[in-house]
Amino acid sequence: MSTAAAVIELRRRFGRTQALDGATFEIGAGVTGLLGPNGAGKTTLLRILATVAAPDSGAVSVFGRDPSAAAQRVEIRRRLGYLPQDPGFQRGFSVFEFIDYVAILKEMTDRQQRHAEVRRVIDAVDLTSVSGKRVRALSGGMRRRVALASSLLGEPQFLVLDEPTAGLDPEQRLRFRELVSHAGEGRAVLLSTHQTEDVAALCQDVVVLDQGRVLFQGTPSDLSAVAAGRVWLADERVSGAELVWRTGEGRFRHLGLPPSGADLVDPTLEDGYLLLVGRFAEEAAA
């Protein structure tokens, strides 16, 4: 895997909270999913990779460049597309005007070429019909797509997307998967999400972060395999399992050490993730 971005022993503290506590991993071409519970340090990590924030200690490299050096930071930004967790919009701007504004920030000074690029990304997120509408008059899902379109400007080689599917309905999420999957062809995409289905559907690689540390890095099937032999179904709730919930079919899905003769089932990526994060939380509390 040719490395697009790497972080080594990254630490960042906010007051009494250690947001990142020695996170180390690297990502290559394709879509990498970043999973983790709330407060795991995902947004801090993404902001550091997007050159918006700096770590207290540790090393960051994007395309071999060091964002702590001003000149190299600009080189990284020229190849970067960033969708923040809570993207803001200029008051009164239409979809076209907003994306045009971001295009200017991305140094697209030739008006005709810039407008052609703005039209291209608006079309890519299927918003051509509302191109002249004010952004603030659009639904939350549409605004998310506007922000996503702005991150695609200039065909960046590294896309950093912070919870892009938050607030999207199922149809929009499917459309989004199509977009990100297309964006991930020939470039690196780092996608932070709470949606394990998105990771299973889209990502070639997964990083699980909790309490500022990397708990896992591997393929989605590797993450599912974490729960191999530890997921079973029973007609009644069995005590001793780490997690139990009633499924739509009325049976109880258990995660944890199975009793003898348990009806084992194939684990999903979500099972692996839940076991990993649950076990780490227990160890951290112990």
Next chain:
Amino acid sequence: MSWHVSEQLVTSYVTGELQGARATSVEAHVMTCSLCRNAVNAEVSPERLRGIWSAVEDEVDAPRRSWAERVLTSFGMSDSDARLVSVAPSLHASWLLSLAAVLGFAVWASNAKSGGTALFLILAPIVPVLAVGGSYGRGIDPTFEVSVASPYPAMRLVMLRSTAVVAVSGALALVASFFVPTGGDAAAWLLPCLALLSITLVVARWFTLPIAAAGVAACYALPLLAALVNDRDVSRLLLSASLQWVALALVVGSFALLTHDPMIRSALRRNR
């Protein structure tokens, strides 16, 4: 349809050789005759068509220009820079009205009671400083996060926006000066204002611009306001020659620091 445009006429029309009434006649016919329209289409190269269509789209999509953008471009600023500057929150009507209200209050106070001139001289220089603080920064600019992650130099954006908001808010304060009953003395705020602005830009190397501006404005205004409330003769200090010299020294010192800052130098050099 009784006649069609000849091949020769189509070629002359497409190349632009056909002029006047004959061109108008061909154009009117082509609008209603699909056969001749296709003949014209076949003569126009796809590249030319794409170029025309792109120019049309460009005109249709062209963002509406605000009053601030029109003013900035009339001063020679590029369209793209004018767009980045014109969205500065402190150029919005709500901000400008608030600043005008502060100045209006100071003018009223200077006419209504003794010591009122001092209040104007305290408030007038911090109005442009607060406007600079409201031009760029987290919590001020809704696209701050995206603009930081972009290759556009933040320092250049700060300088451009600061210049624009200082011009507007400074003009407001200057107009207000004419309504203060001390004649030429009312302009005594100008040099302190310049000093506060340049100190703000220096401090903004370590703090965000809104915090730097608020901090500098507070450090200047709060002690003076406290003295004024305690019936101290603040006017004498604010109108003294020594304060003007101190302000001038601070301006020169801050500008020396600013122009030696490599980030600021590169932002100023950049010709876009």
